Amino acid sequence: MKAVRNFAIFVSTIFVLALFFKLNQTPPSAYEHHAEAKYNYYTVDGDTEQELRDSLNRNGIPAGPGRSYDGYTRWYIKWNWKTDTNQNGQCYISGVDTSLDITYTLPQWKYGRGDEASLVVKWEQYIEALTLHEEGHGEHGINCEREIKEALQNLPPEDSCNSLNQKANMAAREVLHKWQRADKDYDAETGHGVTQGAKFP
Numbered sequence: 220m221k222a223v224r225n226f227a228i229f230v231s232t233i234f235v236l237a238l239f240f241k242l243n244q245t246p247p248s249a250y251e252h253h254a255e256a257k258y259n260y261y262t263v264d265g266d267t268e269q270e271l272r273d274s275l276n277r278n279g280i281p282a283g284p285g286r287s288y289d290g291y292t293r294w295y296i297k298w299n300w301k302t303d304t305n306q307n308g309q310c311y312i313s314g315v316d317t318s319l320d321i322t323y324t325l326p327q328w329k330y331g332r333g334d335e336a337s338l339v340v341k342w343e344q345y346i347e348a349l350t351l352h353e354e355g356h357g358e359h360g361i362n363c364e365r366e367i368k369e370a371l372q373n374l375p376p377e378d379s380c381n382s383l384n385q386k387a388n389m390a391a392r393e394v395l396h397k398w399q400r401a402d403k404d405y406d407a408e409t410g411h412g413v414t415q416g417a418k419f420p
């Protein structure tokens with residue numbers, strides 16, 4: 220009996236946020252699973268809507284000439300699998316291990332007592348909407364990891380491990396591309412969250 224370990228890493232970059240608690244839920248399957256989410260904040264300041272907008276533009280995430288994103292999410296999935304040989308001499312996947320890392324970058328305005336209440340309310344609503352939009356992207360990463368696990372686990376045995384390994388990587392990449400497209404479509408449909416209220420001012 221021989222066991223071979225295969226390994227692949229893929230990265231996807233998207234622009235939004237997800238909920239941490241969702242990643243901590245017990246996975247529904249028996250597969251190995253590791254998930255981590257990290258939050259980074261950049262500081263913005265200002266006393267008016269326009270000053271805050273200017274600060275967002277200056278300190279946000281660069282997105283090409285003259286452009287920036289207020290929020291940013293990067294999800295990163297690793298997968299690997301083990302193969303073994305069954306009684307018929309066929310190569311099969313005997314174990315799957317995946318991990319998901321999500322890093323969120325979001326703005327933070329440390330308002331104080333001197334700041335206008337209506338501006339604070341408007342800001343809070345904005346952050347809530349931005350968070351909602353980012354949650355949608357985060358769900359894509361979570362779904363992608365789960366579907367990659369399932370795709371690998373469900374592959375039928377092959378006569379050769381080479382062939383099985385190729386099919387495994389193809390299957391995983393296909394799922395990855397599907398969810399990368401889903402992120403792009405989501406941003407196109409929502410205008411990066413504008414239709415969900417993620418617009419300031």
Ligand SMILES: [Zn+2]
Nearest residue numbers: 234235406411
């Ligand atoms: Zn987005």
